[in-house]
Amino acid sequence: MIILGIDPGSVVTGWGVVETRGANLRGIDAGALKLGRGALEERLVKLFDGLSGVIEEHTPDQVAVEDIFFAKYPNAALKLGHARGVALLVAARAGLSVAAYPPAVVKRTVAGRGRADKTQVAQLVAAILGWQTKKTHYPIDATDALAIAITHARAASALGAGLPTKGRRARKSRKAR
Amino acid sequence: MIILGIDPGSVVTGWGVVETRGANLRGIDAGALKLGRGALEERLVKLFDGLSGVIEEHTPDQVAVEDIFFAKYPNAALKLGHARGVALLVAARAGLSVAAYPPAVVKRTVAGRGRADKTQVAQLVAAILGWQTKKTHYPIDATDALAIAITHARAASALGAGLPTKGRRARKSRKAR
Numbered sequence: 001m002i003i004l005g006i007d008p009g010s011v012v013t014g015w016g017v018v019e020t021r022g023a024n025l026r027g028i029d030a031g032a033l034k035l036g037r038g039a040l041e042e043r044l045v046k047l048f049d050g051l052s053g054v055i056e057e058h059t060p061d062q063v064a065v066e067d068i069f070f071a072k073y074p075n076a077a078l079k080l081g082h083a084r085g086v087a088l089l090v091a092a093r094a095g096l097s098v099a100a101y102p103p104a105v106v107k108r109t110v111a112g113r114g115r116a117d118k119t120q121v122a123q124l125v126a127a128i129l130g131w132q133t134k135k136t137h138y139p140i141d142a143t144d145a146l147a148i149a150i151t152h153a154r155a156a157s158a159l160g161a162g163l164p165t166k167g168r169r170a171r172k173s174r175k176a177r
Numbered sequence: 178m179i180i181l182g183i184d185p186g187s188v189v190t191g192w193g194v195v196e197t198r199g200a201n202l203r204g205i206d207a208g209a210l211k212l213g214r215g216a217l218e219e220r221l222v223k224l225f226d227g228l229s230g231v232i233e234e235h236t237p238d239q240v241a242v243e244d245i246f247f248a249k250y251p252n253a254a255l256k257l258g259h260a261r262g263v264a265l266l267v268a269a270r271a272g273l274s275v276a277a278y279p280p281a282v283v284k285r286t287v288a289g290r291g292r293a294d295k296t297q298v299a300q301l302v303a304a305i306l307g308w309q310t311k312k313t314h315y316p317i318d319a320t321d322a323l324a325i326a327i328t329h330a331r332a333a334s335a336l337g338a339g340l341p342t343k344g345r346r347a348r349k350s351r352k353a354r
Contacts, residue, residue, distance in 0.1 A: 041269035048266055074251040081258020082265065089225055089263050092218035 001156065002028065004060035005149030006051070006091075007141065008083040011035055013047055014139070016146030017058045018129070020153045027129035028058065030142035040079070044086050051090040063091040064152035066144075067100040101151050106144075109151040121147055178333065179205065181237035182326030183228070183268075184318065185260040188212055190224055191316070193323030194235045195306070197330045204306035205235065207319035217256070221263050228267040240268040241329035243321075244277040278328050283321075286328040298324055 007014035016030035033050035035043035065087060068080065091098045104114040110124045122143040128150055138146075184191035193207035210227035212220035242264060245257065268275045281291040287301045299320040305327055315323070 039269075039275075041265035041275050044262055044266040045269045048270070068255060074254045077251045077255045078245060078258040078261075081255040082262030084255075085221055085259030085262035086266050088218035088259065089221040089266070092216075092222045093225070098216070098218050 001062065001153075002058060002060045003149045003152050003156070004054065004058060004063045004091075004096075005145040005147070005152065006063065006065045006087045007144040007148060008047075008065060008080065008087040009035075009141075010040060010043060010079045010083040012141045013050070013083060013087065014141035014143070014145035015051065015054050016138075016142050016149050017054075017060060018146065018149045018153055020157055023157060025129060025150060025153055027125075027131060027146065030138040030146050032139040032141035040082060044082060047083060047086050048090055051087060052094075055090065055094050055096070060096065062099065062152065062156070063096045064099045064101065064148045066106060066148055067102045099152050099155070101148065101155070106147050106151045109154055110147045118143065125150065178239065178330075179235060179237045180326045180329050180333070181231065181235060181240045181268075181273075182322040182324070182329065183240065183242045183264050184321040184325060185224075185242065185257065185264040186212075186318075187217060187220060187256045187260040189318045190227070190260060190264065191318040191320070191322035192228065192231050193315075193319050193326050194231075194237060195323065195326040195330055197334055200334060202306060202327060202330055204302075204308060204323065207315040207323050209316040209318035217259060221259060224260060224263050225267055228264060229271075232267065232271050232273070237273065239276065239329065239333070240273045241276045241278065241325045243283060243325055244279045276329050276332070278325065278332070283324050283328045286331055287324045295320065302327065 001020045003018050003020065005016045012035065013033045015033065017028040019026045019028050033047060035046045065084065068077070068084065088098055107116045107121065108114050110121055110128060116124070118140055122140055125143050125146045129146070178197045180195050180197065182193045189212065190210045192210065194205040196203045196205050210224060212223045242261065245254070245261065265275055284293045284298065285291050287298055287305060295317055299317055302320050302323045306323070
């Protein structure tokens with residue numbers, strides 16, 4: 001099963017593709033779509049085109065994004081919502097189901113706890129995928145997307161085939177709300 | 178000039194088309210896209226398809242939406258942002274520029290003041306467009322979209338051809354942020 005993780009942003013959107021084979025996980029590709037400094041609607045077109053290209057190239061079976069909740073910064077939430085909306089749209093137009101996981105669940109899955117900084121997540125993602133950290137040329141913005149894909153892979157394998165989850169509790173995937 | 182006003186929502190998205198001829202305004206058509214009760218991403222696909230259809234049918238020259246700011250309800254802002262992002266995307270993909278106006282400016286333009294309820298806005302929009310209120314079969318969700326289109330028409334005629342603005346101060350149209 002090929003899983004595309006997306007970390008939407010209105011300036012940079014990260015994406016990462018992993019493949020599951022039984023309990024094994026393989027990192028396929030990852031990247032960051034830089035949406036430039038134009039008007040928001042122009043950046044959303046770049047996001048739409050960029051993600052459509054990623055889906056066309058990697059033909060994922062499933063898509064996972066972060067669930068987001070904001071207690072502060074409602075205007076940041078609003079702008080992020082624009083990008084996340086376009087990401088969900090692209091996935092759904094390609095006929096793909098979208099699972100969403102809260103950020104704390106993603107961090108707990110890759111780091112074993114709910115708090116970890118970007119660098120730690122990057123190192124742990126590389127370790128999980130069996131990459132030597134120094135050989136990882138993927139931009140840091142792609143790592144969160146890989147972490148989301150890994151989280152979905154763990155949840156899906158735990159739910160689906162009843163495969164061992166290596167001590168991690170299965171977390172039910174949910175539809176993006 | 179044909180102007181499409183959009184009032185985005187993740188459950189219902191209103192749209193309204195007006196035409197300007199010099200200082201005259203004519204209402205062309207309006208409607209509400211009901212996005213159903215499915216998963217958010219499915220509703221966004223309906224929004225994308227629906228708005229694409231409206232643009233194809235009415236070939237607007239310009240698009241206007243509301244600017245939104247939220248002090249409260251960040252999760253509502255986030256969901257609304259998803260719908261607004263898709264609306265901006267559809268406009269920009271069609272090569273249309275998008276102007277945005279704060280809700281208070283829209284209300285002041287149609288009602289003469291910053292506060293007016295939906296029914297008042299509906300009646301005033303009908304009056305501005307020369308419709309008899311009882312003959313207006315457009316759903317209430319479409320009226321805000323017409324009000325946004327009217328606001329842009331007023332601003333554009335005041336800015337563009339230097340036509341009389343009937344005592345209203347011209348408000349500069351802004352790119353959607």
